[in-house]
Amino acid sequence: MNGPPGDVRGHYEAWPFPAGEHSGREGMMLVRRLGQWCSDPGVGPGGPRVLDAGCGTGHTTVALARRLPGVEFLGVDLSRTSIDIARQLAERSGLGNVRFEVADLTTNLAEWGRTSPLELESFRAVLALGVLHHVRERDTALDNLVRLLEPGGRLALWMYGVHGRRAHALNQRFVRLLAGRDADGDVLEQVSRAFVEGMGERYLPGSGVYTPVEAGDRPAAWLADHPEWLADQLFPAFERAVDLDTIFALLDSRDLAFELWLGVPEAPARWTDHPLLRERMDSLNRRGRLQAIECLLKPPYYFVVARWQGRKRSDRIVIVLGISGFEDTRRAATPDPYTTRREVDAPFSFRYGAV
Numbered sequence: 001m002n003g004p005p006g007d008v009r010g011h012y013e014a015w016p017f018p019a020g021e022h023s024g025r026e027g028m029m030l031v032r033r034l035g036q037w038c039s040d041p042g043v044g045p046g047g048p049r050v051l052d053a054g055c056g057t058g059h060t061t062v063a064l065a066r067r068l069p070g071v072e073f074l075g076v077d078l079s080r081t082s083i084d085i086a087r088q089l090a091e092r093s094g095l096g097n098v099r100f101e102v103a104d105l106t107t108n109l110a111e112w113g114r115t116s117p118l119e120l121e122s123f124r125a126v127l128a129l130g131v132l133h134h135v136r137e138r139d140t141a142l143d144n145l146v147r148l149l150e151p152g153g154r155l156a157l158w159m160y161g162v163h164g165r166r167a168h169a170l171n172q173r174f175v176r177l178l179a180g181r182d183a184d185g186d187v188l189e190q191v192s193r194a195f196v197e198g199m200g201e202r203y204l205p206g207s208g209v210y211t212p213v214e215a216g217d218r219p220a221a222w223l224a225d226h227p228e229w230l231a232d233q234l235f236p237a238f239e240r241a242v243d244l245d246t247i248f249a250l251l252d253s254r255d256l257a258f259e260l261w262l263g264v265p266e267a268p269a270r271w272t273d274h275p276l277l278r279e280r281m282d283s284l285n286r287r288g289r290l291q292a293i294e295c296l297l298k299p300p301y302y303f304v305v306a307r308w309q310g311r312k313r314s315d316r317i318v319i320v321l322g323i324s325g326f327e328d329t330r331r332a333a334t335p336d337p338y339t340t341r342r343e344v345d346a347p348f349s350f351r352y353g354a355v
Contacts, residue, residue, distance in 0.1 A: 008134055011237035012079035014185055015228045017056045018212075026303050027060075029262050030127075030156065031067050033305065037125055037154050038071045047072060048124040053145055054078075054131025058086025058100055065090075065098035071124075076103035105131070105141035123148045129158040133240050139250075146254050149308040155256060156305050162241035164300030165208030168233075169241070171195070175234050189227065192234035196220040208300035209233055244294045247304060248287065256306040261290060263303060271296055 038048035048071050052061040055075030065073045077083050086100040126145050135141045149155060179191040200220025210233065215222035223230045251258050266289060268281035281289055
């Protein structure tokens with residue numbers, strides 16, 4: 001049913017993800033931030049552009065494009081099946097500000113496509129939501145994405161957390177052991193389904209497994225009914241979780257300034273009422289304080305934003321992958337084309353995607 005064990009492309013060709021619209025915890029934060037970033041004056045010609053790297057079946061990309069009509073969105077993914085689904089979704093939506101292309105984030109950017117030219121440093125924001133933890137050549141992929149940012153552009157990362165997902169990593173190992181070393185996708189799916197149906201209610205809650213809001217407090221039953229999510233959560237082709245120190249190192253080495261850990265309050269008073277502990281936390285620098293919060297939170301994932309601090313590069317090149325066919329609707333629909341009260345308060349589907 002899928003490619004060889006460890007074949008990320010083959011995995012998501014067989015189980016394109018997320019294969020539907022699902023409510024998420026982080027979506028509205030992302031809409032608000034993107035609206036702010038894209039309303040700032042840019043450095044390049046035209047309106048703001050956003051790249052969704054590892055967009056999967058495109059449901060998040062299309063949802064963002066619908067809510068931010070003045071922004072041009074480009075979604076890319078390694079899986080051709082996922083991109084075909086995304087293109088069909090975009091066509092049904094009738095939106096003129098979203099486009100999808102097949103792309104391998106680890107290859108030379110000049111080899112991404114053969115349609116129309118796209119300059120580097122042309123994106124106001126690059127979203128890598130749930131993709132880099134599935135990429136073996138993570139550093140190469142991140143280097144390629146950073147090169148696409150405008151000076152001052154933002155990079156949004158959503159990555160699994162090693163501390164909060166440790167128990168679920170053992171669930172995944174259990175499935176692999178029972179399936180066998182060289183098990184194909186059919187066997188892995190059978191064993192995973194048996195696990196969630198027979199043992200999931202005991203071992204999945206609190207393990208760090210990730211499911212959308214509608215799964216509620218019954219992740220096992222929900223996964224059993226959604227094979228794409230079952231495959232993604234129980235037997236991913238490759239997965240490498242991170243901690244905050246790793247994230248800081250990835251950002252620092254690329255001239256990216258850490259800005260936000262979305263959804264996580266930084267004030268010590270939000271974490272402890274004890275005066276001595278609050279005082280000690282207050283005495284730490286910002287990174288130390290965030291590291292202390294990480295110890296308490298034990299996050300199953302991190303959703304962080306960084307800003308590229310570099311100056312415009314002198315070695316600008318052109319990659320052959322474009323969004324020149326977008327309709328120019330940037331100033332048409334509303335007095336504030338980036339976000340409106342109605343759009344921000346609307347339900348929003350969020351996924352973390354595959355490379």
